[in-house]
Amino acid sequence: MGDSEKILDDLIKALNSAFALKDLGALSYFLRVEVLYPTNGGMFLSQAKYITNLLQKTKMIEAKPISTPMVSGQLVSAHQGENFHDVYLYRSTVGALHYATLTHPEISYSALSHGLWLRCSTNLSIVGFADADWASDHDDRKSTSGYCVYFGNNLVSRGSKKQSIISRSSTEAKYMCLALATELVWIPLLLCDLGITLSQPLVLWCDNLSAVHLSANPILH
Template sequence: MTHGPWSLNPLIKSPIIKPITIRVLFTLALHYGWNLRQVDINNAFLHGILEDEVYMTQPPGMIDKSDPTNVWSSSSMIDRLVFYLNNKFSLKDLGLLNYFLGVEVSYPKFGGLFLSQKKYIVDLLYKAKMQNTNVIATPIVSGSVLSAFHGERFVDVRLYRSIVGALQYITLTRREISYSVNKVCQFIHSPNRFHWQVVKRILRYLAGTLEQGLLFKKPKDLTIQGFVDADWASDPDDGKSTFGVCVYFGGT
């Protein structure tokens, strides 16, 4: 996840990629049969802040007015677009999408897309010095109650925040750890040793499930479904409730 130098301006939000944007894009690509092509703009982040408005003209002959989605499902059209962009900006054509932002993309024989972060997780295990750890079957003990006021303070706060931040990014493809990661995030300002033990448990779970990831199947339609659930005053420190929302777009 990267951002340009313009993000230093407090009045301008940095254009950081959101995980939900990636998942929605892949769902649309499968539904409409779009090609997934990867390009890298040379020196994109070495330029200063733009003071003027920037306009990009539509490449001639790129859009089929009868069906605008066809442009993205035609290899020849994609080739023309990449060629056009290269003339304008200078880029590297990396071909079929297979790896981006620490996410590995594969294409199962039965169709669809499979996203995983195996390499990213392995690197994180090395960072936490847990590359040879014993694995465990679940990321958190059911019914675990974490408190900010019980337990000895964890000294290396920077390490805690770094590992937990990386775990947040792993939820892009490993949705099943979202709850446990959310729990340890609640104490990122002042973690204790018990919180760190929970973080290590999540890492041990990931170490034993490296091959798992997120499977996208071609959706029959783009229906949106939402589900919500909540407990009641479960936080032992302030009595607040915890709730969660799950939204499916096209069955994903």
């Protein structure tokens, strides 16, 4: 233990020589997890405060506690019952229950089976969107490029970067933005390594017709 403390002290001193550090003492509360240190050694993690706040938020603080993590024999279906009046509250509550499994793994099955439904999607298309705000910087008149790439209905890549040169037209600015968005080309290669083969062509959308014609002209490539 002594050697470990010396190594830790040396590391802190090395970091403090390069960065401004402040010693806050032993960890007590982090990311809604309370850290306790029993007298017999070790570390105890507790989410009692987090769970109490969740019970108050959902108006379940007065509910009768039970020792079993879920009701046996009860099956929940996505096609039965009435819709909850506040879908955002429902989703946040389900997410909060999943976070509570960090210290209460016994509710993992009930939280997963009675709150989260995963939709089976067959949409394997890759679609990208690219745009640029031409000469938006009032100091140097450089444009900023932005793009996002969707795999099916899910955002898997996005980026934004200030262009290094001054574009003389919106067409030039958006043409350079299309070049930045070509990152979507490597996504099918990554999926292929994961055993997913795509048959649909890649699609990249741009709202500037002149930039589209430039990118489609083989003479410019």
